[in-house]
Amino acid sequence: MKAIGVNGSPRKKWNTATLLEKALEGAASEGAKTELFHLYDFNYKGCISCFACKIKNGKSYGKCAVKDELTPLLKKVNQADVIILGSPIYFGSVTGEMRSFMERLLFPLTTYTDPPGSLLSRKVRTAFIYTMNVTKEMMKEFGFDKHIVLNEMLIKRILGASETLCSYDTYQFDDYSKVYAPRFDPEKKAKVRAEVFPLDCEKAFKMGTRLVRELK
Numbered sequence: 001m002k003a004i005g006v007n008g009s010p011r012k013k014w015n016t017a018t019l020l021e022k023a024l025e026g027a028a029s030e031g032a033k034t035e036l037f038h039l040y041d042f043n044y045k046g047c048i049s050c051f052a053c054k055i056k057n058g059k060s061y062g063k064c065a066v067k068d069e070l071t072p073l074l075k076k077v078n079q080a081d082v083i084i085l086g087s088p089i090y091f092g093s094v095t096g097e098m099r100s101f102m103e104r105l106l107f108p109l110t111t112y113t114d115p116p117g118s119l120l121s122r123k124v125r126t127a128f129i130y131t132m133n134v135t136k137e138m139m140k141e142f143g144f145d146k147h148i149v150l151n152e153m154l155i156k157r158i159l160g161a162s163e164t165l166c167s168y169d170t171y172q173f174d175d176y177s178k179v180y181a182p183r184f185d186p187e188k189k190a191k192v193r194a195e196v197f198p199l200d201c202e203k204a205f206k207m208g209t210r211l212v213r214e215l216k
């Protein structure tokens, strides 16, 4: 059993990466082989609308035909049993790199049928981890939850199953005293990091175990 984590944050040791690592640790504790990839290590573009993946009887039907640094990663993700995506919220949605990755992963598998279908015939389990500055209440107030619900719906339809884990009010800067950000209360941020983030890590670990168990 193979579990893959995909980090859509440019930071390899911060909130999103940490939660992905915990989820993969959970998957490993159930016997899965795990690997974490950082999208910002790869040079690639989003879908270029070539439609090679949609050509009837074409050699790339159902597969992304674009050849760049994402190609080997897409192959690995397409062969994985457990796929855990993670992204910070940037201006209300996932990062540009995660968005481009999702286009390349999901568009070849989706069918223009009515209702829309999926070419994926294997059983996989997926999850999406989001991290953000805002609190849960603010996320809803600002409408970020709409993107999250839409992603979950898309991934469920195309990959079969998906769960979502959100980590709110994350710690953003090494040293809050050095940045101009009067909106944030550094003490409150430190408290959330010390008291709430570890609970989110536990949730991520449990989610990793669950995703693997569901496939056993």
Ligand SMILES: Cc1cc2nc3c(=O)[nH]c(=O)nc-3n(C[C@H](O)[C@H](O)[C@H](O)COP(=O)(O)O)c2cc1C
Binding pocket: 009, 010, 011, 014, 015, 016, 017, 087, 088, 089, 090, 091, 092, 093, 131, 132, 133, 134, 170, 171, 172
């Ligand atoms: C360019 C940029 C845009 C951001 N936009 C938002 C936003 O719209 N809402 C929010 O809650 N946090 C926003 N954030 C904060 C990040 O989502 C938050 O710090 C996240 O936990 C960072 O993840 P990381 O630590 O894994 O890099 C933004 C951060 C950056 C750098």
